[in-house]
Amino acid sequence: xxxxxxxxxxxxxxxxxxxxxxxxxxxxxxxxxxxxxxxxxxxxxxxxxxxxxxxxxxxxxxxxxxxxxxxxxxxxxxxxxxxxxxxxxxxxxxxxxxxxxxxxxxxxxxxxxxxxxx
Numbered sequence: 001x002x003x004x005x006x007x008x009x010x011x012x013x014x015x016x017x018x019x020x021x022x023x024x025x026x027x028x029x030x031x032x033x034x035x036x037x038x039x040x041x042x043x044x045x046x047x048x049x050x051x052x053x054x055x056x057x058x059x060x061x062x063x064x065x066x067x068x069x070x071x072x073x074x075x076x077x078x079x080x081x082x083x084x085x086x087x088x089x090x091x092x093x094x095x096x097x098x099x100x101x102x103x104x105x106x107x108x109x110x111x112x113x114x115x116x117x118x
Contacts, residue, residue, distance in 0.1 A: 007065055007117040010110040016102065017063040020073055024055025051079060067115040070106045077102050 031048045040048075054076050061069035077099045084091040105111065 007114055009063070009065065010108075010114055012105045012108070013062055013111055013114060016073065016105060017059040020055045020059030020062070020076070022059075024052045024059065027055070028052030051076065065114060065117070070111070070115055074099075074103055074106060 028048060028051075031052075035045070054072055058069045058073040058076060062073060077095070081092065081095045081099050084095040
């Protein structure tokens with residue numbers, strides 16, 4: 001035992017953590033499946049792999065209460081907003097709205113207390 005008081009994880013962080021893990025794994029797998037129909041450029045393969053790994057890592061470490069993981073989760077969403085800006089306006093709007101919602105959840109009082117307790 002480490003001697004630290006046990007922190008109660010907010011349900012919003014539990015949900016976000018698992019969503020990031022699932023979206024990272026499923027999204028990466030789906031992109032890899034798309035590579036059967038088109039040959040990816042090397043940088044496309046690298047970015048998909050890096051973004052997928054970042055989503056999984058941020059979700060897993062948010063569940064463990066690591067403060068850096070919530071920043072990685074936010075950065076992951078910012079990257080998706082930037083990628084969406086290169087495509088249809090609808091995707092940009094949806095990703096931007098998701099970014100605002102996720103940022104609010106990651107930095108609400110209960111989440112700040114959970115991440116700062118470690």
